[in-house]
Amino acid sequence: MNIEKGLDKIVKTIRVTITDQPGYLGRLTTAIGSEGGNIGDVRLLRSGLTHNVREITLYVDNDRHLERILHAVSLVEGVTVEEVIDRVQKVHEGGKIAVKSRVELATLGDVRKIYTPGVASICRQIQQHPELARRFTAIGNSVAIVTNGTAILGLGDIGPVAGMPVMEGKSVLFDKLVGISGIPILLDTKEPDQIVETICRIAPTFGAIKLEDIAAPDCFEIERRLVERLTIPVMHDDQHGTAVVVLAALLNATRFTNTRLQNATVGIIGLGAAGTGIAKLLMAYGVKQVLGTDLSQGAMEMHRTNGGEATDLAGVMERSLIVVATTGCPGLIKPEMVRNGQVILALSNPDAEIGPQQALAAGASFAADGKSINNALAFPGIFRGALNARARRINNRMLIAASRAIAQYAEEGELVPGILNMAVHAAVADAVAQAATLSGAADPPA
Ligand SMILES: NC(=O)c1ccc[n+]([C@@H]2O[C@H](COP(=O)([O-])OP(=O)(O)OC[C@H]3O[C@@H](n4cnc5c(N)ncnc54)[C@H](O)[C@@H]3O)[C@@H](O)[C@H]2O)c1
Numbered sequence: 001m002n003i004e005k006g007l008d009k010i011v012k013t014i015r016v017t018i019t020d021q022p023g024y025l026g027r028l029t030t031a032i033g034s035e036g037g038n039i040g041d042v043r044l045l046r047s048g049l050t051h052n053v054r055e056i057t058l059y060v061d062n063d064r065h066l067e068r069i070l071h072a073v074s075l076v077e078g079v080t081v082e083e084v085i086d087r088v089q090k091v092h093e094g095g096k097i098a099v100k101s102r103v104e105l106a107t108l109g110d111v112r113k114i115y116t117p118g119v120a121s122i123c124r125q126i127q128q129h130p131e132l133a134r135r136f137t138a139i140g141n142s143v144a145i146v147t148n149g150t151a152i153l154g155l156g157d158i159g160p161v162a163g164m165p166v167m168e169g170k171s172v173l174f175d176k177l178v179g180i181s182g183i184p185i186l187l188d189t190k191e192p193d194q195i196v197e198t199i200c201r202i203a204p205t206f207g208a209i210k211l212e213d214i215a216a217p218d219c220f221e222i223e224r225r226l227v228e229r230l231t232i233p234v235m236h237d238d239q240h241g242t243a244v245v246v247l248a249a250l251l252n253a254t255r256f257t258n259t260r261l262q263n264a265t266v267g268i269i270g271l272g273a274a275g276t277g278i279a280k281l282l283m284a285y286g287v288k289q290v291l292g293t294d295l296s297q298g299a300m301e302m303h304r305t306n307g308g309e310a311t312d313l314a315g316v317m318e319r320s321l322i323v324v325a326t327t328g329c330p331g332l333i334k335p336e337m338v339r340n341g342q343v344i345l346a347l348s349n350p351d352a353e354i355g356p357q358q359a360l361a362a363g364a365s366f367a368a369d370g371k372s373i374n375n376a377l378a379f380p381g382i383f384r385g386a387l388n389a390r391a392r393r394i395n396n397r398m399l400i401a402a403s404r405a406i407a408q409y410a411e412e413g414e415l416v417p418g419i420l421n422m423a424v425h426a427a428v429a430d431a432v433a434q435a436a437t438l439s440g441a442a443d444p445p446a
């Protein structure tokens with residue numbers, strides 16, 4: 001699989017003053033290169049009489065790597081580093097999202113229409129015909145992105161507030177990819193009873209609920225109880241969004257290698273929210289042998305109950321054609337564990353259990369990490385489709401339809417399409433809406 005250049009690196013920009021004489025810029029770039037730094041954009045900001053100011057984008061492995069480069073640059077005569085600019089930090093200043101009005105507010109007449117007294121007639125209509133809320137409010141296009149902060153990416157239990165940048169990121173993806181308003185909700189409790197109760201009480205505000213980065217095993221009970229109580233779709237993204245993208249990737253991997261996915265041995269390392277969700281969807285798709293391993297005996301037991309086979313890390317690596325890792329444990333898979341021809345999906349974010357290039361070099365036929373095999377390919381279209389169809393729940397038929405739609409958009413030789421391919425999200429939404437209608441998920445209760 002092609003790895004897009006620089007995507008596994010950290011991007012930093014340095015602002016430098018350079019003597020305006022032939023050779024100085026060359027010496028600077030040579031110093032960067034000698035420390036293994038890749039250079040992106042080089043921009044001339046100011047041209048002075050004796051010096052120029054330039055911004056140079058660098059792709060570095062980590063902060064230590066950056067420090068080595070900065071040291072090498074500091075030794076170059078005629079060059080001074082003025083500032084190291086962190087573009088990631090910049091884009092987060094002030095937060096990434098805001099609630100914006102969709103209507104004009106220019107005159108007092110506008111005030112009377114959008115607010116009191118005009119708004120009262122709309123309130124009365126909705127009171128008499130509750131279904132009009134879908135037409136006259138934003139409820140039907142709003143999804144709560146709810147976390148308690150217990151499994152933020154692979155960073156662990158860092159709390160809901162520290163998880164907010166991830167929730168805002170999901171909200172940006174919702175808006176830009178499918179036009180849904182995703183509203184982060186941070187819950188200051190780890191108690192399943194309180195979580196369920198709180199979500200049920202705020203549910204009237206939303207057309208659907210997306211649970212995010214809530215750790216196993218509580219996430220399973222919380223989701224099950226919410227699905228039982230609410231009549232709007234509830235989906236834990238880390239379980240089901242991830243599973244949909246993994247199934248899509250494996251539909252393609254097995255197509256390229258001429259194997260039948262149902263007959264392939266799949267091994268899952270890390271049976272938390274993501275690993276268990278993946279195991280369950282693969283079994284629902286018909287995969288007969290799903291091995292699994294986890295540090296927690298409870299997670300292994302649940303895997304057995306779900307129809308999988310529990311083993312250890314060595315067992316998974318030795319026996320599986322396809323290995324999926326979701327542990328939050330960077331570097332867990334060593335190159336010497338990889339078998340020739342294996343498919344390795346090391347999905348932990350922000351750092352994988354093994355880098356794709358390393359896995360390929362160790363003999364894997366396909367390898368990818370959690371940046372490309374990411375639930376961002378699935379959740380926007382799944383929720384768009386569910387809202388469009390007025391689905392009351394999200395079932396396996398809808399999830400498998402989403403996987404098939406995603407798989408179809410991958411370029412030849414790639415496992416999944418790019419996240420910014422807008423046609424994918426529209427196709428997922430259509431497939432999910434159709435599956436919702438055909439499977440009865442959109443029907444009112446009898
Ligand atoms: N790429 C994606 O779209 C995607 C989606 C969801 C989650 N993830 C990643 O998956 C990881 C797990 O997320 P989660 O929500 O499932 O968290 P979780 O806390 O629910 O589950 C993690 C599981 O891994 C197990 N584990 C930890 N270290 C292990 C080891 N050395 N060997 C075996 N098992 C081990 C834990 O016991 C736990 O059961 C995170 O890094 C997250 O970023 C990626």
Ligand SMILES: O=C(O)C[C@H](O)C(=O)O
Nearest residue numbers: 152153154238349374375
């Ligand atoms: O947020 C992501 O990038 C994917 C996923 O939801 C995760 O928790 O890692």
Ligand SMILES: [Mg+2]
Nearest residue numbers: 153212213238
């Ligand atoms: Mg997540």
